[in-house]
Amino acid sequence: MFSFCTxxxxxxxWQWFACYLTTGTHFxxxxxxxxxxxxxxxxxxxxxxxxxxxxxxxxxxxxxxxWLGKGYVNIVRGVPDIVFFMFVxxxxxxxxxxxxxxxxCPDWDQPIRQGNDFIVCREARVPGPNAPAWVRSTYAFSMxxxxxxxxxxxxxxxxxxxxxxxxxxxQVETAEAYGMTRAQAFRRIIMPQMWIYALPGLSNIWQIxxxxxxxxxLLGIQDAVYWARELxxxxxxxxxxxxxxxxxxxxxxxxxxxxxxxxxSERVFARxxxxxxxxxxxxxxxxxxxxxx
Amino acid sequence: xxSCGESFDAYILRALGRDWGExxxxxxxxxxxxxxxxxxxxxxxxxxxxAALAIGIGFFLAVAVAVAKTSETPWVSRPASAFxxxxxxxxxxxxxxxxxxxxxxxxRTGIDIPLGFVTLTVQTSALTTAxxxxxxxxxxxxxxxxxxxxAGALRAIPKGDLDAADAYGLSGxxxxxxxxFPSMLRLAWPSYTNEAIFLTHSTTLVFLSAxxxxxxxxxxxxxxxxxxxxxxxxxxxxxxxxxxxxLLTLGIVALFGFANRRLNRHLPRERRxxxxxxxxxxx
Numbered sequence: 001m002f003s004f005c006t007x008x009x010x011x012x013x014w015q016w017f018a019c020y021l022t023t024g025t026h027f028x029x030x031x032x033x034x035x036x037x038x039x040x041x042x043x044x045x046x047x048x049x050x051x052x053x054x055x056x057x058x059x060x061x062x063x064x065x066x067w068l069g070k071g072y073v074n075i076v077r078g079v080p081d082i083v084f085f086m087f088v089x090x091x092x093x094x095x096x097x098x099x100x101x102x103x104x105c106p107d108w109d110q111p112i113r114q115g116n117d118f119i120v121c122r123e124a125r126v127p128g129p130n131a132p133a134w135v136r137s138t139y140a141f142s143m144x145x146x147x148x149x150x151x152x153x154x155x156x157x158x159x160x161x162x163x164x165x166x167x168x169x170x171q172v173e174t175a176e177a178y179g180m181t182r183a184q185a186f187r188r189i190i191m192p193q194m195w196i197y198a199l200p201g202l203s204n205i206w207q208i209x210x211x212x213x214x215x216x217x218l219l220g221i222q223d224a225v226y227w228a229r230e231l232x233x234x235x236x237x238x239x240x241x242x243x244x245x246x247x248x249x250x251x252x253x254x255x256x257x258x259x260x261x262x263x264x265s266e267r268v269f270a271r272x273x274x275x276x277x278x279x280x281x282x283x284x285x286x287x288x289x290x291x292x293x
Numbered sequence: 294x295x296s297c298g299e300s301f302d303a304y305i306l307r308a309l310g311r312d313w314g315e316x317x318x319x320x321x322x323x324x325x326x327x328x329x330x331x332x333x334x335x336x337x338x339x340x341x342x343x344a345a346l347a348i349g350i351g352f353f354l355a356v357a358v359a360v361a362k363t364s365e366t367p368w369v370s371r372p373a374s375a376f377x378x379x380x381x382x383x384x385x386x387x388x389x390x391x392x393x394x395x396x397x398x399x400x401r402t403g404i405d406i407p408l409g410f411v412t413l414t415v416q417t418s419a420l421t422t423a424x425x426x427x428x429x430x431x432x433x434x435x436x437x438x439x440x441x442x443x444a445g446a447l448r449a450i451p452k453g454d455l456d457a458a459d460a461y462g463l464s465g466x467x468x469x470x471x472x473x474f475p476s477m478l479r480l481a482w483p484s485y486t487n488e489a490i491f492l493t494h495s496t497t498l499v500f501l502s503a504x505x506x507x508x509x510x511x512x513x514x515x516x517x518x519x520x521x522x523x524x525x526x527x528x529x530x531x532x533x534x535x536x537x538x539x540l541l542t543l544g545i546v547a548l549f550g551f552a553n554r555r556l557n558r559h560l561p562r563e564r565r566x567x568x569x570x571x572x573x574x575x576x
Binding site: 080082083086087090091094113117118210211212213214215217218225228229232245247248250251252254255258259262263 | 379381382384385386526538
């Protein structure tokens with residue numbers, strides 16, 4: 001990175017560190033923090049969308065839809081989700097390959113499961129046998145996003161369903177008295193008002209989602225935990241930057257990163273809560289009304 | 294191929310180590326359904342060990358931290374709040390890695406603490422094992438989460454209870470033991486049940502993170518993962534471990550429900566708070 005970095009062995013302390021912290025692998029480490037944020041930024045809206053769909057399905061009057069919603073919420077919530085994180089990417093990957101296999105190679109006569117192998121024809125491999133590395137890592141990453149969205153969507157569905165039920169009944173009855181249909185009342189009355197009731201639960205789920213992101217490591221993705229282990233481990237003098245076992249410092253950085261993330265989002269949610277309480281028929285909203293009057 | 298009885302004999306105690314059954318785990322095409330059921334079940338030994346000890350020790354520490362956290366003295370409440378913040382604000386997974394890499398740095402021979410007349414040697418070599426080091430992390434983690442629950446309950450104790458205690462002339466530790474502590478437990482118990490469930494589920498992370506499974510002796514999820522890696526078939530191992538955990542969860546709910554009934558035995562039946570199972574596993 002810097003011009004003086006050609007021979008690190010002779011450098012004084014601070015220059016050595018300046019060079020050490022700007023190596024290519026360290027930039028991969030820094031990028032993995034961006035990846036955590038990216039994962040959160042993609043997963044949160046998707047999970048919220050899944051949650052909204054799930055909650056609407058549970059409320060539905062058509063019983064197959066409502067059963068589907070209830071099944072989704074209860075099955076995902078009833079099983080430890082670490083199991084889901086490991087299960088969904090593999091199962092989904094095999095499922096996708098199986099579908100492609102059925103489409104592309106209809107005249108394949110061997111069984112797909114042979115002993116301990118899962119064998120599909122060459123055209124059905126996803127990602128393809130000679131796909132570039134970035135396609136493979138993007139594929140692995142999107143599998144992880146789907147697993148996270150599935151699990152957290154079920155949590156969100158449960159919270160949003162509770163919030164929809166919590167909107168005061170009188171509000172909905174008033175809407176009906178104005179001649180609104182069920183769908184109209186849902187769109188105009190329940191949807192705008194339910195968020196204040198959903199917020200404590202959603203903030204809780206968000207915090208759990210943040211704390212679930214290091215589990216990416218278990219899916220074999222090169223995330224912050226992976227790099228902290230790689231970079232922190234003892235390096236002998238064969239390496240350009242030899243150092244003893246520094247893993248504890250790297251994990252301290254990770255620990256602080258997550259503490260900062262949860263602390264920051266707690267503050268954001270507190271603000272959001274104040275903002276959403278304005279004009280609501282809740283204790284907090286009433287307090288704000290009295291303070292203003 | 295082994296029969297079911299043979300796999301039972303070979304693997305039911307295998308989680309305790311190599312000397313407690315077959316030395317090698319079943320591999321490749323040799324794996325039978327019974328192997329998976331028995332070996333994953335044997336892993337539950339460690340699940341029980343971690344959960345029972347962490348909850349048992351963490352409970353008392355959590356009460357102490359909760360009392361400290363609600364204390365009026367800032368010198369007492371600040372460190373307690375900081376402790377709770379650090380352990381609740383960061384992922385347990387990272388905490389395992391952090392503590393493991395810190396424990397590794399300790400000298401293997403032990404630390405000498407000179408106490409003037411005698412030198413105390415603290416054994417540190419055990420700290421890098423999951424059974425001791427991992428347990429410490431779990432205890433600290435559950436202490437923080439439960440302390441938050443208990444602190445909330447301490448703040449929510451009805452004023453009337455405290456007034457009544459004062460009227461009876463109770464003060465100090467007697468007041469705490471007879472009035473504050475039982476009220477706190479009663480208020481916090483439903484959420485504490487959930488905390489116990491989360492903790493039991495998060496024992497799966499012990500062997501998945503930094504702590505090594507020596508002699509391939511791990512807990513249930515470790516073996517489930519082993520089988521999925523061996524057979525490349527996620528549709529057997531993971532559902533088995535999920536089923537075991539659901540059973541375990543039901544057991545905890547029953548046990549804590551019994552304690553809940555005992556805590557509220559003075560109340561009429563319909564006013565007793567119910568334990569509701571609200572699972573959210575990751576921490």
